Each structure stands twice: as structure tokens, then as C-alpha cells.
Amino acid sequence: MAGHNHPSYLKIYIILVVLFAVSVIGPEVAPMFGAYAKAVVLLTAFGIAIWKAYLVCAYFMHLKFEKVYAPYILLACLSLLFVFFFGTATDAMFSNGHNWFKDLDEEAMVKEAEARSYVLNKDSHGDHGDHGHGAHDDHGDEDKAH
């Protein structure tokens, strides 16, 4: 790909770093947007991730200047991925179907996750490490009891 003029790599890098900063700060300030908080997180975290990936592909990987077959290869694989996602999503997103149901108690899963959470329990325990192991061990005992 020596036949094309290189873009300013430093300029692309600076844009990437600014986008990265926005993707970190965005979710932190999202609660200030009230009802739109979730949309702000999705936009700043995932929308920007797609934008960053595009910049890396187009300019650092030179896909913008590559022969058309390379993007076709990548798009073909990406399409297969969407087939996989939507093919399995029809099963995975439902909790029951013909002759099957998922016996999952989300409330109990949240309680288990909270019990072993280092972040939620760090104020009430001096030694973080001991707490984490303790919580995990308790969970293991529960499993054995079942």
C-alpha cells in the first residue's frame, strides 16, 4: 500500500485519545442526565468504541486505501457473526419455549453477587482479601449443601 499518501497518524492518534477520554468520562457523568443516563452510557461507551474501531481500521490498518477484497473478507465474517448472534438470541433471550424453561432466580443471583462483591463490602471489612475469599467460600458451601 505504498501508492497512497499516508494520513497524519499523530492526528488520528490524538482523536483516538480524546475519544477514549470521553468514553471513560461519559459513563461517570451519565447519572447527571437522569432519564437519559443509560443512553449517555451506551453512546459514550459503545458508540465511541465503534468510532474508534473505524478510525483504527480505516487509517492505521489502511482499509480505506486497501483493495476492495479485504473489506469484503472482514464484512463477510462480520455478517456470519450477526447470523450467530440473531440465531442464538431467539433462544437465549427467552426464559421458556416448547418443553423447556430456565429455572433461574435473578434475585438470588444478585444477592450472591452482592455478598462476594469486594467493592460493596470493602467499607465494612478491614482486610479486603480475606473478605473476598470468605464470601467465595461461603458460596461454595451453599453449592455443596444443594
Place this chain on the structure above:
Amino acid sequence: MAHQIIATGRSRTGIPTGRLAVWWVIGSEILIFGGLIASYLLNRFNHGPSWSVEAANTNTFIGACNTFWLLTSSLFVVYAHAASERRDAAKTRMWIWLTILLGGFFMGFKTYEYATEIHHGFTLFTSNFWSFYYTATGLHGFHVLCGMVILALIAERDVKHEKNWHRVENIGLYWHFVDIVWIFLFPLMYIAK
């Protein structure tokens, strides 16, 4: 013995053989990492509350530092490619080794992060979230490690002896892809809590 013919280009696509092979590798990697990420998303949609509590335990600062190392290493490897096109062996090797250095930073931070999480009781078998976390980031870390080894081999076996310059671009494509995977893993594992 007859002269061995090595196909250096594919006339149908107009893309050199090595580079075309790397595009196919990246295509297959899209399915590997994409499949993992798609499965993660399906689970996240189904178990939002519990996975949210689990995700709160990941270290955003370390994740952010690792994103910065990889973004910067992407710039360095593209500089190495530009230097290789000028056939400047010294500069190419310098940028390649700086890329490896940042890859080392990434692996160092990741190791510290893993050690801390395991110390707090979060292992591969703690829950579905942690299984996905260790599988996705572990597989990615393995790709970073492989990239570092290949970069070092190209710097010392090819660029040093001013041969096989095209390999710099090929490993660069792979390295950028590894960066792109982390661009998606970072918000999934560290930001969306």
C-alpha cells in the same frame, strides 16, 4: 532440484499473499472474539442486575491504562510500518521495540489486575460473569503476547538484516486488530457497570 516457486502476490485480488493471509486471519479472529462478545452481550441482557454487581469489581483505572498503552502502541507500530516503507531499518526496529515495550506494560498491568482479582476471590469459576471476563481478557492477553513475540522475531531476524520488509506491515495489521478487540472489551468489562 528445480527452482522453488513462491507466490508473492494474488493477481485476482491484487493483494500480496502474506497480507491477504493476515486479512483472513483477522476475519477468523472476528468470529472468535465476536462470538465471545456476542455471548457476553446475550448473558448481559438476560442477567443485567447480577452481572452489573459483578462488573463493579473490575478496576476501571487499570482497564483505562491498558487501553492507553494499546492505542499508543498502535501509533508506534504504524510508525514502524512507515519507516519500513522508507527502508529505514534503525527507525523500524526502534518503533517495533517501543511497541513491544507497551505490550509489556499491558501484560504487566493485566497480571497485577488478575492477581488482585484472584486475591479478592474472583476466579474463572466464581460466576458466569467472571468466566467470561477471564476467557475474553485471557484470550486477548494471549494474542498480545503472541504479537510481542512475532514483533521481536521480525525486528531481529528480518528488519535487522534488511529483508522481508513486508512482514512489518503484516504484523502491524494483526497488532491493530488486537487493539480493536480491546477497544470493545474495555467498555464491556470496565465501563458498563
